Amino acid sequence: MALPKLKADATEARLAPLSLPQGGAAWAEAARHDALNRVGAMGLPARRDEYWRYTNPADLLSPQAPRAALFVSDELPPFDAVDRLKVVFVDGVIDPAQSDDLTLAGLEITTLADALSQDAHWSREVFGQLEARGQKPVERAFAALNTAFAAEGVVIRAMGKAAKPVSLIYRRSTETADALMHHVIRVESGADLSVLENGPAAARLNTVMEVDVADGGAFHHVRTQGRDRERRAATHIFARVGEGATYKSFTLTVNGALTRNETVIEILGDDAVAHVAGACLGDGADFNHDDTVFITHDALRCESRQVFKKVLKNGATGIFQGKILVKPGAQKTDGYQISQSLLLDDDSQFLAKPELEIYADDVACSHGSTSGAIDETALFYLRSRGVPEKEAVDLLTLAFLAEAMDEIEDQALADDLRGRLVAWLRRRH
Amino acid sequence: MSSVKEIEVREGVDRETVEKVAALSGKYKHGWETEIETEYAPKGLNTDIVRLISEKNGEPAWMTEWRLQAFARWQTMTEPKWAMVNYPEIDFQDQYYYARPKSMMQKPKSLDEVDPKLLATYAKLGIPLKEQMILAGVDGAEDMPSEGRKVAVDAVFDSVSVGTTFKEELKKAGVIFCAISEAIREYPDLVKKYLGSVVPVTDNYYATLNSAVFSDGSFVYIPPGVRCPMELSTYFRINAENTGQFERTLIIADKGSFVSYLEGCTAPKRDQAQLHAAVVEIVIEEDAEVKYSTVQNWYPGDENGKGGIYNFVTKRADCRGDRAKVMWTQVETGSAVTWKYPSCILRGEASQGEFYSIAITNNMQQADTGTKMVHLGANTRSRIVSKGISAGQAQNTYRGLVSMHPKAKNSRNYTQCDSLLIGDKCGAHTVPYIEVKNNSSRVEHEATTSKVDDDQMFYCLSRGIGEEEAVALIVNGFCKEVLQALPMEFAMEAQQLVAISLEGSVG
Numbered sequence: 001m002a003l004p005k006l007k008a009d010a011t012e013a014r015l016a017p018l019s020l021p022q023g024g025a026a027w028a029e030a031a032r033h034d035a036l037n038r039v040g041a042m043g044l045p046a047r048r049d050e051y052w053r054y055t056n057p058a059d060l061l062s063p064q065a066p067r068a069a070l071f072v073s074d075e076l077p078p079f080d081a082v083d084r085l086k087v088v089f090v091d092g093v094i095d096p097a098q099s100d101d102l103t104l105a106g107l108e109i110t111t112l113a114d115a116l117s118q119d120a121h122w123s124r125e126v127f128g129q130l131e132a133r134g135q136k137p138v139e140r141a142f143a144a145l146n147t148a149f150a151a152e153g154v155v156i157r158a159m160g161k162a163a164k165p166v167s168l169i170y171r172r173s174t175e176t177a178d179a180l181m182h183h184v185i186r187v188e189s190g191a192d193l194s195v196l197e198n199g200p201a202a203a204r205l206n207t208v209m210e211v212d213v214a215d216g217g218a219f220h221h222v223r224t225q226g227r228d229r230e231r232r233a234a235t236h237i238f239a240r241v242g243e244g245a246t247y248k249s250f251t252l253t254v255n256g257a258l259t260r261n262e263t264v265i266e267i268l269g270d271d272a273v274a275h276v277a278g279a280c281l282g283d284g285a286d287f288n289h290d291d292t293v294f295i296t297h298d299a300l301r302c303e304s305r306q307v308f309k310k311v312l313k314n315g316a317t318g319i320f321q322g323k324i325l326v327k328p329g330a331q332k333t334d335g336y337q338i339s340q341s342l343l344l345d346d347d348s349q350f351l352a353k354p355e356l357e358i359y360a361d362d363v364a365c366s367h368g369s370t371s372g373a374i375d376e377t378a379l380f381y382l383r384s385r386g387v388p389e390k391e392a393v394d395l396l397t398l399a400f401l402a403e404a405m406d407e408i409e410d411q412a413l414a415d416d417l418r419g420r421l422v423a424w425l426r427r428r429h
Numbered sequence: 430m431s432s433v434k435e436i437e438v439r440e441g442v443d444r445e446t447v448e449k450v451a452a453l454s455g456k457y458k459h460g461w462e463t464e465i466e467t468e469y470a471p472k473g474l475n476t477d478i479v480r481l482i483s484e485k486n487g488e489p490a491w492m493t494e495w496r497l498q499a500f501a502r503w504q505t506m507t508e509p510k511w512a513m514v515n516y517p518e519i520d521f522q523d524q525y526y527y528a529r530p531k532s533m534m535q536k537p538k539s540l541d542e543v544d545p546k547l548l549a550t551y552a553k554l555g556i557p558l559k560e561q562m563i564l565a566g567v568d569g570a571e572d573m574p575s576e577g578r579k580v581a582v583d584a585v586f587d588s589v590s591v592g593t594t595f596k597e598e599l600k601k602a603g604v605i606f607c608a609i610s611e612a613i614r615e616y617p618d619l620v621k622k623y624l625g626s627v628v629p630v631t632d633n634y635y636a637t638l639n640s641a642v643f644s645d646g647s648f649v650y651i652p653p654g655v656r657c658p659m660e661l662s663t664y665f666r667i668n669a670e671n672t673g674q675f676e677r678t679l680i681i682a683d684k685g686s687f688v689s690y691l692e693g694c695t696a697p698k699r700d701q702a703q704l705h706a707a708v709v710e711i712v713i714e715e716d717a718e719v720k721y722s723t724v725q726n727w728y729p730g731d732e733n734g735k736g737g738i739y740n741f742v743t744k745r746a747d748c749r750g751d752r753a754k755v756m757w758t759q760v761e762t763g764s765a766v767t768w769k770y771p772s773c774i775l776r777g778e779a780s781q782g783e784f785y786s787i788a789i790t791n792n793m794q795q796a797d798t799g800t801k802m803v804h805l806g807a808n809t810r811s812r813i814v815s816k817g818i819s820a821g822q823a824q825n826t827y828r829g830l831v832s833m834h835p836k837a838k839n840s841r842n843y844t845q846c847d848s849l850l851i852g853d854k855c856g857a858h859t860v861p862y863i864e865v866k867n868n869s870s871r872v873e874h875e876a877t878t879s880k881v882d883d884d885q886m887f888y889c890l891s892r893g894i895g896e897e898e899a900v901a902l903i904v905n906g907f908c909k910e911v912l913q914a915l916p917m918e919f920a921m922e923a924q925q926l927v928a929i930s931l932e933g934s935v936g
């Protein structure tokens with residue numbers, strides 16, 4: 001079916017300044033062309049698309065990235081105290097000088113450009129493949145655009161338990177950096193890998209992370225999207241989870257003019273576990289934070305969790321679109337989804353669409369969604385015990401976020417982020 | 430019952446529940462047809478048909494114009510595709526838009542003059558068109574004491590209203606209850622003022638189509654301060670083949686008034702699907718209250734999905750005045766495809782909207798139903814309780830919107846959606862939209878597919894009630910919440926229809 005003219009024009013305008021990366025092996029070129037064809041067939045999102053009803057994609061559609069002032073922070077970046085393997089990207093381009101040597105026991109790490117130039121690289125089974133699978137039933141055209149045009153990224157294969165986490169650090173040096181990054185990860189059977197992400201990345205960022213967790217593998221992902229106020233980001237994770245495997249991801253977001261975090265997980269093996277969680281602090285009318293999650297259960301006895309908490313003030317907008325799809329035969333599924341917002345003032349808003357689509361009868365799936373102001377009784381209790389009002393609000397805010405923060409399995413990382421939250425809450429006052 | 434045994438029933442699902450659902454679907458008891466000479470408008474849809482319908486109803490020019498504008502608009506619209514229902518493309522030119530029994534060519538002046546065949550039809554449906562003390566549709570009602578409650582009935586047969594009972598008695602109370610075609614002629618000012626004011630002509634594809642071609646329906650006006658002396662009811666019957674029914678209901682509850690309104694509907698078994706696209710508009714002024722209850726029992730099609738009614742309905746209540754209240758209760762058991770979202774616009778301060786729904790789908794039935802609660806005024810409240818039961822290869826979707834606008838301070842919504850699946854070939858889906866734009870309002874949404882609330886369970890267990898018993902207690906209590914919201918006349922029928930134990934919802 002031909003695209004409506006407006007959509008076709010907008011797509012063409014966005015693609016005009018881009019060019020397909022060169023130097024890939026034949027399979028990589030083919031994957032990129034397929035992705036480009038996908039973009040052409042579906043067109044980039046428009047304001048009236050159902051899947052974008054709450055987030056305006058305009059800033060992601062403009063041919064050039066909207067200018068975003070650099071953000072100077074005087075605090076230590078997250079995860080600084082953690083022993084990790086650092087891979088540094090500046091304006092979306094890998095910087096070997098700032099990065100560690102890409103060798104670590106149990107891992108095979110290389111750059112996207114390197115992996116895609118090899119004729120028989122394992123990543124050919126993952127690159128663009130998981131993204132393509134994730135286009136149904138809902139189209140994610142920005143992800144296909146990423147597959148077609150991204151030249152930068154890391155490719156990681158875990159074959160055992162990684163000695164330390166791989167930390168992707170994003171820095172930015174200009175006000176107009178428009179970054180496309182594509183990471184490909186495969187966790188082999190029985191292997192265990194943690195990936196950390198932090199940093200401002202770009203004025204406008206589009207990332208895709210394809211994660212293939214084989215039977216019995218474990219993947220942990222902790223990400224912070226920092227205080228960089230004006231940046232815009234569309235991130236996508238496409239995960240495939242095998243039998244008895246574990247996938248866990250947590251994202252902490254503070255500020256940012258636009259954040260759209262899409263997570264698409266397909267559980268294909270029995271007894272697997274997939275958790276996605278997020279906590280966000282939004283301040284100001286220019287803050288728009290959108291968590292869009294789609295988890296498909298296609299195996300027996302699997303567990304999935306979606307835990308999203310948003311604290312919003314001064315006109316901030318928080319969005320949650322979550323879905324649990326239980327396919328026919330995916331019996332004994334345990335699916336849970338909670339999305340909650342704490343609105344600290346009257347101008348902020350929370351928009352949610354928590355969906356269930358269930359085709360199996362022996363399942364326990366539930367979702368909950370709430371929105372409201374801070375509990376006056378709890379506040380009064382704290383005040384009556386001599387806690388100053390601002391501190392009391394901070395305490396209740398932390399308590400509200402706790403369920404999401406608890407999804408971080410590594411205690412050192414969890415403590416780091418909790419400490420940061422406290423500091424961020426304090427410095428606002 | 431043999432088909433029942435083929436269903437793989439998981440542990441915990443009450444066998445009785447499964448059988449009752451099957452029994453319900455196998456025995457559509459209103460599938461017979463009345464043999465009556467019928468006059469049709471030519472097949473197809475165009476401005477001539479729109480004019481013809483208007484002319485048949487003896488409408489004034491402004492009404493014809495209103496319809497034509499709607500029709501022009503409809504031609505520019507496309508059919509909505511977002512609902513989780515699948516059905517073959519509808520050929521809007523391949524059906525009749527107007528069918529009336531020949532004996533209705535001259536409108537009967539009183540019920541005594543109505544064609545006995547029509548009277549017999551309604552009697553067979555359990556809706557005797559007599560002004561007698563009777564509980565419609567209830568077996569054994571004849572034994573009720575003579576001072577039993579009265580229910581006024583407006584009976585719509587295909588495209589026309591056959592008759593309305595208790596009109597005179599209602600008139601004494603100042604209540605207007607008549608066919609909408611009559612209201613357009615007799616009370617043009619009221620109709621002009623309110624028609625299309627809740628569901629605008631341009632609202633959606635089916636509502637616009639209805640605005641162009643609606644043939645009849647009911648009109649209710651309750652004057653200020655009047656508590657309607659009896660329950661009002663409209664019974665819709667589709668009889669003619671290949672004919673769409675497009676009825677329009679307009680209810681106006683003026684300041685401080687109250688009315689309880691019931692709606693029922695059935696159709697004969699036919700191999701070909703039939704279209705039913707209704708619009709119901711309710712206007713509720715200050716301190717007034719309307720209870721609107723539906724038992725929707727259109728022919729659902731056979732086990733293989735052949736035939737049945739496509740039920741595309743727009744129902745909306747506008748709580749215009751402060752403290753206005755509306756309560757929608759629906760038991761949806763029929764129709765091949767249901768697309769229906771009775772909604773509440775909570776405009777007046779402290780106005781209230783409630784929505785209670787049981788939707789049962791079996792075999793190849795598909796239902797996409799729910800509600801919209803649009804909170805515009807301060808201190809408004811809404812409550813949604815929806816239970817979906819899916820069996821066979823049916824698909825059952827709850828789709829709803831709760832919207833708290835910036836000015837709807839201190840408002841409150843509570844939503845509970847529960848689904849039960851019987852068998853592994855069916856589906857149950859939940860698609861809620863929640864939009865909160867102020868922080869003094871509280872919105873809570875819960876949906877489960879199988880579990881009883883843990884806290885309630887814990888409470889019962891801690892009081893020494895056994896698990897089985899606790900589950901029965903909680904689930905029964907929950908189902909009753911919807912059933913009890915129905916007026917007595919319907920509660921009986923609904924219980925017969927539902928007659929389902931939800932015990933199986935505990936996994």
